[in-house]
Amino acid sequence: MNIPEGILCTKTHEWVLEEGEKATIGLTDYAVEQLGDVVFVELPEIGNTFSKDEVFATIESVKAASEIYMPVGGKIVAVNEELINSPELINEDAFQNWLVQIELDNFKDDSEGLMEYSDYKEEVQ
Amino acid sequence: MLTLEEKKTVLYDEHIKLKARMVPFGGWMMPVQYEGIIKEHNTTRTAAGLFDVSHMGEVYIKGIDSLNYLQKIVPQDISKLEKGKAVYCQLPNYKGGLIDDLIIYNVKGIIDEIDYFIVINASRINEDLAFMKENAKGYDVEVINKSDYFSMLALQGPNAKNIIQKSGIDFDNQPKFFSIISSNLFNIPVLLTRTGYTGEDGFEIVAKNEHIAELWNKILSFKNETGVVPVGLGARDTLRLEAGLPLYGHELNEDTTPVESSLGFFIPTDKKEDYNGKDIILGQKLKQIPLRRKLFAFIMQDKQIARAGYDVYLNGNKAGVVTSGAPSCTLGKNIGFCMIEFDNLDNDLVTRLNNPKESIGMNIQIMVRNKLYNAEIVKKPFVKKNYEK
Numbered sequence: 001m002n003i004p005e006g007i008l009c010t011k012t013h014e015w016v017l018e019e020g021e022k023a024t025i026g027l028t029d030y031a032v033e034q035l036g037d038v039v040f041v042e043l044p045e046i047g048n049t050f051s052k053d054e055v056f057a058t059i060e061s062v063k064a065a066s067e068i069y070m071p072v073g074g075k076i077v078a079v080n081e082e083l084i085n086s087p088e089l090i091n092e093d094a095f096q097n098w099l100v101q102i103e104l105d106n107f108k109d110d111s112e113g114l115m116e117y118s119d120y121k122e123e124v125q
Numbered sequence: 126m127l128t129l130e131e132k133k134t135v136l137y138d139e140h141i142k143l144k145a146r147m148v149p150f151g152g153w154m155m156p157v158q159y160e161g162i163i164k165e166h167n168t169t170r171t172a173a174g175l176f177d178v179s180h181m182g183e184v185y186i187k188g189i190d191s192l193n194y195l196q197k198i199v200p201q202d203i204s205k206l207e208k209g210k211a212v213y214c215q216l217p218n219y220k221g222g223l224i225d226d227l228i229i230y231n232v233k234g235i236i237d238e239i240d241y242f243i244v245i246n247a248s249r250i251n252e253d254l255a256f257m258k259e260n261a262k263g264y265d266v267e268v269i270n271k272s273d274y275f276s277m278l279a280l281q282g283p284n285a286k287n288i289i290q291k292s293g294i295d296f297d298n299q300p301k302f303f304s305i306i307s308s309n310l311f312n313i314p315v316l317l318t319r320t321g322y323t324g325e326d327g328f329e330i331v332a333k334n335e336h337i338a339e340l341w342n343k344i345l346s347f348k349n350e351t352g353v354v355p356v357g358l359g360a361r362d363t364l365r366l367e368a369g370l371p372l373y374g375h376e377l378n379e380d381t382t383p384v385e386s387s388l389g390f391f392i393p394t395d396k397k398e399d400y401n402g403k404d405i406i407l408g409q410k411l412k413q414i415p416l417r418r419k420l421f422a423f424i425m426q427d428k429q430i431a432r433a434g435y436d437v438y439l440n441g442n443k444a445g446v447v448t449s450g451a452p453s454c455t456l457g458k459n460i461g462f463c464m465i466e467f468d469n470l471d472n473d474l475v476t477r478l479n480n481p482k483e484s485i486g487m488n489i490q491i492m493v494r495n496k497l498y499n500a501e502i503v504k505k506p507f508v509k510k511n512y513e514k
Contacts, residue, residue, distance in 0.1 A: 037163045039452045060430055062162040063359050
């Protein structure tokens, strides 16, 4: 599993990779490991807008459903369709199997308080 | 989160060594999974799974009035329970709601001086004992809590009988379905029963606390030959759900009778003795008293998973609640139980729900994250039971 360079993480275990106007969002490897076998992923519709910390998706293990929060605000421009049909892929690689891509709203302000991956890893261990 | 109240089973350190994820359950810290719920579930169905169920309670009943006493507290006819046999029972309160469900074993001649052995749910030990002792007044009977003395393992799956054979008891000497023997595994004295909570053939092994770790490790050492793996409470829940078996606190509670919880099959109509809640339980079984609610099994038609607590709708109106729900690893569909309340439904609909010929196949809706999704009422169990009888 490759950890993309430059990702920022939230305390609620989402990661975001900023790429200019856009960003890719997913769930951290630690969160996925804690969830166990993922059996269902519900992703938002393209075009919907969410602000930072808003619930935008749901991920379910055999045991329970968990809500996923926006690490930064923006408009959904792509969802990972592959995960809808094969949610177990996220157990294999939580970074390659991203959830959504967004058009960023205000990354500079929204990203305040997010952690670099190394700091996040330290925090959760 | 670990609080001071959670107890540890004798096998706690073994679970940690196996890197289990521990969670609080019924007042105990228990393993929810080791390698993963799906793998543990499937291995139990295809090979064998070993479960630590030491949190469950054990009770001895002894005394001249043992039989009369049990006749008073369960709907089943214990006079028909032969030595060495077991029966699935319910413990109704005075209004016919359930304090617990349990298995009663006739252990006369199997455990010295003891007449009956009862296994009860971990989360209900205090309630059961208080109620059982209250009901013992006027009977020459002793109700003895042995929960802190015994530990218990469940060994379940098609290879379970081979493992028991390797552990020292030949097929011919193994207990038959819903029976109990006193014997030795690896020269350790055990009570061995042919029961379980997965829908598979299998055993439950009761032993003194000090022997349980040795039994656990020796059985798991047969992994290469038999495929046996440790299985946590996560897969225990999905296995019992597929088998259509109820879980106390979900499908069973103090306000709901066994007939309403779809356990009417287990209620005899020919038992002469009076028992707690008999008027309503037998009345409902004989269709002389209407049900207030009823438990149904369902399969989701959409990909969404129904979870315990989600609202259930009939024809657009809220009519009940999901009591258990999970993906079925065996079926590849999402399954569950729901309790439909009859008080606000029109009579015609209630009549149809009460008639299995009409209710099976009926469409219901389940509210998942503020949207309604379709489900179909089905006959339980979801997965055919694989018992050896």
